[in-house]
Amino acid sequence: MLKNRIYNFFSHRTTLLFLLILFLAALVLRIVPVLNGMGIITSDEPHHVNLALNFGTGDLNPHVFKYPTLWMYLLFLVYGFVFVVWSGFGRIHSVADFACLYINDPGFFFTTARVVTIILGALCVLVAFKTGEKFKAKEIGLGAGLLLAVSPELVFLSSVAKPDMLMFFFSSFAWFFAAKFFMDGKSRDCILSGLSLGLAASSQYTAGLLLLPLVYLTHLGRCRWKFNWAMIMPKIILMGYGAVVLGFFIGTPFAFIDHKTFLSDIKDVKEFTSGGFVKQPHQVGLSVIGNLASFVGFTPLGIGLLALGAAFLFLKKRELLWFLLPPLAFGELILAFQTRPEVRYGLSLIPGLALLMAGSFGWGSESNRRANWVKIVICLGLLWAPGAQLLANLSQLKIKDPRIEAMYWIEKNIPEGCRLLMDQPHLSPPLIISPAQALRLYEKTLSLGNPRANYYKTLLQCGSDGKYEIFRIKHSYKALYSMKRHTEWSQEGYDLVDVDNGMQGVREAKIDYVVESDFGNDFNPEFVLSPFFIKLNQEAKLIAEFPSANYNVSPTIKIYKVSKPSK
Numbered sequence: 001m002l003k004n005r006i007y008n009f010f011s012h013r014t015t016l017l018f019l020l021i022l023f024l025a026a027l028v029l030r031i032v033p034v035l036n037g038m039g040i041i042t043s044d045e046p047h048h049v050n051l052a053l054n055f056g057t058g059d060l061n062p063h064v065f066k067y068p069t070l071w072m073y074l075l076f077l078v079y080g081f082v083f084v085v086w087s088g089f090g091r092i093h094s095v096a097d098f099a100c101l102y103i104n105d106p107g108f109f110f111t112t113a114r115v116v117t118i119i120l121g122a123l124c125v126l127v128a129f130k131t132g133e134k135f136k137a138k139e140i141g142l143g144a145g146l147l148l149a150v151s152p153e154l155v156f157l158s159s160v161a162k163p164d165m166l167m168f169f170f171s172s173f174a175w176f177f178a179a180k181f182f183m184d185g186k187s188r189d190c191i192l193s194g195l196s197l198g199l200a201a202s203s204q205y206t207a208g209l210l211l212l213p214l215v216y217l218t219h220l221g222r223c224r225w226k227f228n229w230a231m232i233m234p235k236i237i238l239m240g241y242g243a244v245v246l247g248f249f250i251g252t253p254f255a256f257i258d259h260k261t262f263l264s265d266i267k268d269v270k271e272f273t274s275g276g277f278v279k280q281p282h283q284v285g286l287s288v289i290g291n292l293a294s295f296v297g298f299t300p301l302g303i304g305l306l307a308l309g310a311a312f313l314f315l316k317k318r319e320l321l322w323f324l325l326p327p328l329a330f331g332e333l334i335l336a337f338q339t340r341p342e343v344r345y346g347l348s349l350i351p352g353l354a355l356l357m358a359g360s361f362g363w364g365s366e367s368n369r370r371a372n373w374v375k376i377v378i379c380l381g382l383l384w385a386p387g388a389q390l391l392a393n394l395s396q397l398k399i400k401d402p403r404i405e406a407m408y409w410i411e412k413n414i415p416e417g418c419r420l421l422m423d424q425p426h427l428s429p430p431l432i433i434s435p436a437q438a439l440r441l442y443e444k445t446l447s448l449g450n451p452r453a454n455y456y457k458t459l460l461q462c463g464s465d466g467k468y469e470i471f472r473i474k475h476s477y478k479a480l481y482s483m484k485r486h487t488e489w490s491q492e493g494y495d496l497v498d499v500d501n502g503m504q505g506v507r508e509a510k511i512d513y514v515v516e517s518d519f520g521n522d523f524n525p526e527f528v529l530s531p532f533f534i535k536l537n538q539e540a541k542l543i544a545e546f547p548s549a550n551y552n553v554s555p556t557i558k559i560y561k562v563s564k565p566s567k
Helices: 002-035 045-057 070-088 095-104 106-134 138-150 152-157 164-184 187-201 205-211 214-222 235-251 259-273 281-296 299-316 318-335 343-362 373-395 402-413 435-448 452-461 484-491 504-508 530-539
Strands: 419-422 469-473 513-517 540-546 557-562
Touching: 002 106, 002 138, 002 152, 002 373, 045 070, 045 095, 045 106, 045 452, 070 095, 070 106, 070 164, 070 235, 095 106, 095 452, 106 138, 106 152, 106 164, 106 343, 138 152, 138 281, 138 343, 138 373, 152 164, 152 281, 152 343, 152 373, 164 187, 164 205, 164 214, 164 318, 164 343, 187 205, 187 214, 187 235, 205 318, 205 343, 214 235, 214 318, 259 484, 281 299, 281 343, 299 318, 299 343, 299 373, 318 343, 402 513, 402 540, 402 557, 435 452, 435 469, 513 530, 530 540
Parallel strands: 419 469, 419 513
Antiparallel strands: 513 557, 540 557
16 A cells, blocks of 8 residues: 555656646747747737737727637736736836837837747646546646647747637637546536637637537537437537637627627638638548648658557547547548648647547556657657757847848938838838828828727827838738738728839839838749839849848848939
8 A cells, every 4th residue: 555655656746747847848949939039920910919009098899800809808918917017116107108118119019928828838738638637648648748848830839929829728728628528527517618619719710610519529429429319409518508609708709799890800711711622522631631730740740640649549548539539520621621721720629639649658658667669759759840940949049130130221321201112010120100101190090990090199109200101012912811801901001002013103102212021022923913023123223131041030131222213
């Protein structure tokens, strides 16, 4: 008896030690890309941060529903907490001071948001372990935690200020509570699984699309798929789906309050994501499985882990296998109908997929402490991709961002009052527009009811010291891979130049300099703006170039002087 107690004590401590190591590894892998600036190039980060700050005006309606709003509300609360703490220490004396901080140092707000995603991503490691533990499979739980901790895809998504990790966090809890409901049958767990699912869908719509049947499929699995009238739709399942609606309402209340705008934008979302089979059905299904399996960093390794894991669970842990397979199969089927079956669109399936893959760690678990070479090979394969990426990120920490270098060069060498044409803000030097342009854009956006009017109002109140008028290249929503209304709504807040006709629009707008980002150009004949970039190289003079040392971190910036048309 004493021997067993001693063994259990040390076994428990060893498990906690492994969990701590996994959690710290997840934090380190996610922190380094943020220190390195990775994530600045993502297009939708400004949308989330800007709307979160705009909620501080008292208007909690986002007015556009490309994304649900839970992530933005969370950021709003985080920024509010930072404001209270800083004002308590005397760093900030008013809301106006806090708003001016965003004008002068927006990087602080983006970094704060990324810290939140880092913490959420690392916590999911612990949730995965607890889910595996519910099936009395600690080793599988630890394996799933390892997969989530070192996944290059999750590491990247945890280093950007977007809602993916919040959705993943709540999706992990949806799987966890569904596992508890599957094993124990308690009504509370069914409701909590539904609530978690609703909150996940209120972070990213895709979670609801893929995980909606999770509650019901878990119920059917508990009943061992033996159909009778009593099990078709019991009261507890209705309560579970009521919790889904409640969770979505908590995070996105204006989907119900401003339902006309919401339904209109959902049509845009549907048009963007759906498209049917573009290949043979079996080819699409295999490509979706391959894409999701690649979250471990290497698709063949992921598919191998799936095969090994499923085989082990079939032999040793069939309850876990029957719990995981139905929702995963349903989610894969839904993804097969998407035009862009990328990993992030199937993110809510990965907690379950990680548990299925982690079954491969069960092989040899009763080997009396002998070396388990299968596990060693798996771990080395898993650690190769994130390890290589970590070393690459560390080597880039001291390299300057070309956008910042270009900004300093422009301020030093380009005369005040000139007109500059740039690409999207996140791809360009972070220059502030002139007071005259800020006033003009404030009046324009205010008349349109666009929330960006609050930004220009703050810019004017803080005393804009911008020297230039900054115009943006007009893109179609298809070129930006975005939704039509969201693109139009977003571009309302800028002075745009239509460059479809090459340099003609540039000269008509009296542009003096063009600041090109290589992330925004494309010389592919199918790219609609290719003629413009070809003409720009032919007819304008390249006067400065700031190459990128790492294409994954920042773009190369080129500055052209536009020649005056001959009379």
